[in-house]
Amino acid sequence: MMRRTTLLSGCTALVLALGATACGGGDDVSAGGGDKALNGKTLTVAGVWTGSEQKNFQKVLDAFAEKTGAKPQFVSTGDNVSTVVGSKIEGGNAPDVVMVPQVGVLQQFADSGWLKPLSATAQKSVDANFAPVWKNYGSVDGALYGLYFKAAHKSxxxxxxxxxxxxxxxxxxxxxxxxxxxxxxxxxxxxxxxxxxxxxxxxxxxxxxxxxxxxxxxxxxxxxxxxxxxxxxxxxxxxxxxxxxxxxxxxxxxxxxxxxxxxxxxxxxxxxxxxxxxxxxxxxxxxxxxxxxxxxxxxxxxxxxxxxxxxxxxxxxVVSGGDAAVVLKDGKNADAAMAFLEYLATPEAAAVWAEAGGFLSPNKNLDPAAYGDDVTRATAKSLVAAGDSVRFDMSDQxxxxxxxxxxxxxxxxxxxxxxxxxxxxxxxxxxxxxxxxxxxx
The missing domain is CATH 3.40.190.10 (Periplasmic binding protein-like II)
Structure with a gap:
């Protein structure tokens, strides 16, 4: 069973738009217990994940729902993310959030005018919790659109x-x-x-x-x-x-x-x-x-x-990759979508999937103890320690x-x-x- 409380150390205190504290000086934080500010609001999140990845990401969605009262739903796009999302936008059925697996696709979405820049709260979290390289990969023409939630160590x-x-x-x-x-x-x-x-x-x-x-x-x-x-x-x-x-x-x-x-x-x-x-x-x-x-x-x-x-x-x-969360302009629930990205930027959200396994976070303030085994813990430490020297997956760029x-x-x-x-x-x-x-x- 998933632990409801995870000990996080080395965190910067961040007050979310959700009305909850992301982390703080080694105090226990809960994946639930928010003020239900988004009670009843639906949220559609699209991404490539299937199987165990989709199952484990669902735990993150469930934690967000418990905290905020929102009703998130995941839709799998298959590998052709840009084609599927483009079709949904044209059909007037755009998802609120897309987990984009390629830097090149993120840039394409931004160039097409599909994306909303991250909120000030999310940007502060990125600055506090991530190495600059992840902000660079999430930015297009100086504007930050993508929040890298899940990373990969591809070496x-x-x-x-x-x-x-x-x-x-x-x-x-x-x-x-x-x-x-x-x-x-x-x-x-x-x-x-x-x-x-x-x-x-x-x-x-x-x-x-x-x-x-x-x-x-x-x-x-x-x-x-x-x-x-x-x-x-x-x-x-x-x-x-x-x-x-x-x-x-x-x-x-x-x-x-x-x-x-x-x-x-x-x-x-x-x-x-x-x-x-x-x-x-x-x-x-x-x-x-x-x-x-x-x-x-x-x-x-x-x-x-x-x-x-x-x-x-x-x-x-040392080759890496990652999935960046972006908010679509044509989504129907922009406030819930941005609140979700603000949540994903915290160590608390990363800890949910870290415990489930098959996951690395580029969030440098996630306590390595959140990972369930020594091998994954060592891999995560290696990725975070590499900092800006990591080379991002070439095909994803x-x-x-x-x-x-x-x-x-x-x-x-x-x-x-x-x-x-x-x-x-x-x-x-x-x-x-x-x-x-x-x-x-």
């Missing part, structure tokens, strides 16, 4: 300790060691990696970690802004490195065809489900939530992770047509590359063609 490789122990391998320290360890795991009877090729976004994450480590942060930033073309030699080099993994049937569960028929939850199941097919799965910290909630794994005992290792002579990458649309742009090109990784230069040219159209548009 983690999750593994079954039993699988690695049975193969007699240690957690690797370099990319080459990781592939070597994977082949040893394969020799012991399991495939090395489960790859979620059916979901194109997972393939962009593979590329970004390799590229950041090989090419370095300056080129990463330039490529993310499309100031560097995708035909650059550094891109071809990273694709070549990724292709070595994709074409090795010994390393991927089910081979390329099997990977292309595996979605993200399925990739976690192949490692941590009742009938394991692979020893490792690369993805963000949110793997832990699926392993725990859907397959009953104990994080730190029979599900653990190691940092995505450095490639060649590069340094270990791109226009949605390139970096955030199912069956199109980078997602589709990298799926085609997984299917046939024989020509990295051709793939780089395809990526540049798609990027040029999207950025121009």
């Amino acid at each position: 983690t490789v999750w593994y079954s300790p039993d699988a690695l122990a049975q193969a007699g391998v240690e957690t690797p320290k370099t990319y080459d060691e990781m592939l070597k360890a994977g082949r040893t795991v394969s020799d012991s009877g399991l495939a090395a990696f489960s790859v979620a090729g059916q979901d194109g976004w997972t393939l962009t994450d593979w590329f970004e970690n390799i590229y950041l480590s090989q090419a370095g942060p300056e080129k990463y930033d330039a490529l993310a802004a499309h100031e560097l073309k995708w035909t650059d030699a550094s891109v071809v080099r990273a694709l070549t490195t990724l292709g070595e993994l994709f074409k090795d049937k010994q390393l991927i569960a089910g081979g390329q065809k099997g990977a292309l028929n595996t979605d993200f939850p399925g990739s976690v199941e192949k490692v941590f489900g009742p009938e394991p097919e692979a020893g490792m799965v690369y993805e963000g910290d949110f793997v832990a939530g699926v392993a725990k909630d859907q397959f009953g794994r104990t994080i730190g005992k029979d599900a653990d992770f190691f940092a995505f290792p450095p490639v060649g002579s590069g340094t270990a990458p 791109a226009p949605a047509a390139f970096g955030g649309t199912k069956g199109a742009g980078e997602w589709k090109v990298l799926q085609d590359f997984l299917r046939d990784p024989s020509n990295p230069a051709r793939t780089a040219a395809q990526l540049e063609s798609a990027a040029a159209k999207a950025y121009k548009g």
Whole structure:
């Protein structure tokens, strides 16, 4: 059962528009007990989450309802957030709040005139509780529109300790060691990696970690802004490195065809489900939530992770991502929507999902004790400690047509590359063609 009271330390006292204190000097705070200022008001919140993520976010909505009397409802958009939200706005049925999973989509929404800037209360909370990088990613042309509630540490490789122990391998320290360890795991009877090729976004994450480590942060930033073309030699080099993994049937569960028929939850199941097919799965910290909630794994005992290792002579990458809450101008309940964002900006709101698992908060004033296990706690501390040195997911910074649309742009090109990784230069040219159209548009 969810704890109703969570001890928060290091907080700045913030009096919410909701009429409740967000946090204070180590005092106990409750997810309920507000003044019911929004009693009976409905609130529609749209986002990509399904499954365990949607279930755990519902706990946050329930806590907000208990505090304020509001009646929040979550609507899942699927991966094509911009298309679904745009259609709802055109149809006169806009949600009040959208949890936006890509920086590029947030910028698109702002450029379209769809968003309301955050209230003064929310902005003060952001300044007090978040590193400046999160405010920068939530801003467009100097105006703050997005509140980053959920973050991701996308430089983690999750593994079954039993699988690695049975193969007699240690957690690797370099990319080459990781592939070597994977082949040893394969020799012991399991495939090395489960790859979620059916979901194109997972393939962009593979590329970004390799590229950041090989090419370095300056080129990463330039490529993310499309100031560097995708035909650059550094891109071809990273694709070549990724292709070595994709074409090795010994390393991927089910081979390329099997990977292309595996979605993200399925990739976690192949490692941590009742009938394991692979020893490792690369993805963000949110793997832990699926392993725990859907397959009953104990994080730190029979599900653990190691940092995505450095490639060649590069340094270990730290790639992040996140979901930003925004308020739509065309929503029917602007006061309830902004009050919800003010709530999300507090450590109290973050603590609700932190306890449930499968969640990291960029809120630096959330007490790490709110996380339910040592592995997640360590991951969260690492992300917060990285501060402004974190590099945000590259595809999430791109226009949605390139970096955030199912069956199109980078997602589709990298799926085609997984299917046939024989020509990295051709793939780089395809990526540049798609990027040029999207950025121009």
